[in-house]
Amino acid sequence: xxxxxxxxxxxxxxxxxxxxxxxxxxxxxxxxxxxxxxxxxxxxxxxxxxxxxxxxxxxxxxxxxxxxxxxxxxxxxxxxxxxxxxxxxxxxxxxxxxxxxxxxxxxxxxxxxxxxxxxxxxxxxxxxxxxxxxxxxxxxxxxxxxxxxxxxxxxxxxxxxxxxxxxxxxxxxxxxxxxxxxxxxxxxxxxxxxxxxxxxxxxxxxxxxxxxxxxxxxxxx
Amino acid sequence: xxxxxxxxxxxxxxxxxxxxxxxxxxxxxxxxxxxxxxxxxxxxxxxxxxxxxxxxxxxxxxxxxxxxxxxxxxxxxxxxxxxxxxxxxxxxxxxxxxxxxxxxxxxxxxxxxxxxxxxxxxxxxxxxxxxxxxxxxxxxxxxxxxxxxxxxxxxxxxxxxxxxxxxxxxxxxxxxxxxxxxxxxxxxxxxxxxxxxxxxxxxxxxxxxxxxxxxxxxxxxxxxxxxxxxxxxxxxxxxxxxxxxxxxxxxxxxxxxxxxxx
Numbered sequence: 177x178x179x180x181x182x183x184x185x186x187x188x189x190x191x192x193x194x195x196x197x198x199x200x201x202x203x204x205x206x207x208x209x210x211x212x213x214x215x216x217x218x219x220x221x222x223x224x225x226x227x228x229x230x231x232x233x234x235x236x237x238x239x240x241x242x243x244x245x246x247x248x249x250x251x252x253x254x255x256x257x258x259x260x261x262x263x264x265x266x267x268x269x270x271x272x273x274x275x276x277x278x279x280x281x282x283x284x285x286x287x288x289x290x291x292x293x294x295x296x297x298x299x300x301x302x303x304x305x306x307x308x309x310x311x312x313x314x315x316x317x318x319x320x321x322x323x324x325x326x327x328x329x330x331x332x333x334x335x336x337x338x339x340x341x342x343x344x345x346x347x348x349x350x351x352x353x354x355x356x357x358x359x360x361x362x363x364x365x366x367x368x369x370x371x372x373x374x375x376x377x378x379x380x381x382x383x384x385x386x387x388x389x390x391x392x393x394x395x396x397x
Numbered sequence: 398x399x400x401x402x403x404x405x406x407x408x409x410x411x412x413x414x415x416x417x418x419x420x421x422x423x424x425x426x427x428x429x430x431x432x433x434x435x436x437x438x439x440x441x442x443x444x445x446x447x448x449x450x451x452x453x454x455x456x457x458x459x460x461x462x463x464x465x466x467x468x469x470x471x472x473x474x475x476x477x478x479x480x481x482x483x484x485x486x487x488x489x490x491x492x493x494x495x496x497x498x499x500x501x502x503x504x505x506x507x508x509x510x511x512x513x514x515x516x517x518x519x520x521x522x523x524x525x526x527x528x529x530x531x532x533x534x535x536x537x538x539x540x541x542x543x544x545x546x547x548x549x550x551x552x553x554x555x556x557x558x559x560x561x562x563x564x565x566x567x568x569x570x571x572x573x574x575x576x577x578x579x580x581x582x583x584x585x586x587x588x589x590x591x592x593x594x595x596x597x598x599x600x601x602x603x604x605x606x607x608x609x610x611x612x613x614x615x616x617x618x619x620x621x622x623x624x625x626x627x628x629x630x631x632x633x634x635x636x637x638x639x640x641x642x643x644x645x646x647x648x649x650x651x652x653x654x655x656x657x658x659x
Binding site: 191192216218219220221222223224225226227230231232234236242243262265266267268269 | 423428429433446467469470489496538614616
């Protein structure tokens with residue numbers, strides 16, 4: 177048998193067996209220091225997507241959360257006003273979502289305390305608010321005409337804008353013929369691009385849309 | 398491969414089977430809640446665990462704590478319900494893997510086939526749900542424990558373990574000694590097949606809590622850089638790894654031990 181000093185071809189996986197290590201015990205014999213190093217008290221949470229409403233939406237974090245662990249093994253989430261026992265950390269995503277939804281609701285109802293207000297300002301640096309608002313916005317009623325359903329599905333909306341739809345959204349218009357008018361509830365994403373369509377109704381052959389008065393309708397943008 | 402030998406009472410306390418892939422962490426986290434709903438009828442008990450990682454780098458042969466901020470990761474763990482509310486069978490997920498765990502119960506040792514069936518049932522659904530195009534390899538992991546409860550046949554009346562009678566690696570240590578004591582922490586990797594590739598990892602260490610017990614872990618893996626295999630191939634590799642595992646099990650335990658497991 178040969179002894180090979182390195183095995184570069186295979187990345188060694190760590191053992192999958194969960195191992196419980198007593199805090200502090202593992203280093204008691206090996207490490208010498210006059211005080212605990214700071215970087216043993218602060219941990220970065222790897223997770224950057226926090227599920228909200230049972231995963232129907234996600235809170236995207238723009239920068240990672242920092243967990244500060246005290247000597248009493250209490251865990252504080254920096255800037256978020258959350259503190260918990262370190263054993264509760266597996267449930268941290270839920271607490272983050274709760275804190276965010278609470279502050280959002282309080283802000284909408286103008287019921288923020290001074291501390292909450294300060295927390296919300298700090299938290300806003302962590303959260304992609306625009307994406308969250310887009311994700312949470314309800315679909316809105318729109319009418320349009322199917323212009324093409326071959327290689328690309330192209331529709332002309334009531335305000336005259338034409339849009340090439342992504343397949344995920346376009347499939348909802350499967351029953352709409354080319355040249356036919358339809359109404360639907362449309363979910364818009366960033367840049368007002370259609371990301372989902374539901375509750376489609378057929379309105380018959382397209383009339384000349386330019387002849388209609390759309391002035392009372394909201395434009396897409 | 399040699400004929401598969403089945404022992405009546407091996408010291409295996411946990412069997413683990415895993416498949417590995419690259420899933421973008423954002424995609425994994427976004428799709429996790431829906432996955433929890435999908436598996437809820439079989440694995441209803443969600444018990445996530447936190448994993449705390451320190452960065453240690455070697456400087457001139459000395460392990461040093463690096464200044465990079467340590468990481469905390471929440472690992473998704475789902476248990477099957479058990480009539481006695483024991484934690485026996487679990488599914489564990491991270492962005493790079495799907496893993497099944499099967500623990501030994503008192504009076505019920507379980508076997509590899511129970512795990513294989515689970516992987517077979519879920520691997521396709523997992524790949525579809527998390528948009529996994531291909532896999533990087535598989536692992537089969539067995540955790541063995543030698544202690545007063547699992548292997549009383551190797552215990553001295555004073556509670557010490559006669560490990561040299563059970564485990565080949567410690568049965569013929571050169572020199573004259575009266576015994577082995579802690580620390581013993583041994584790790585090695587054997588190359589089973591360079592092309593596939595397939596490696597056999599071994600780790601032996603004293604139990605964390607009890608000084609009279611030893612934990613012996615065997616891992617067979619087929620992970621390789623740039624490897625891309627499908628679900629069916631992965632299942633075949635899991636079978637292959639299990640064959641390797643049973644062979645290695647036979648190699649590392651003494652004849653006396655194997656006879657006592659029968």
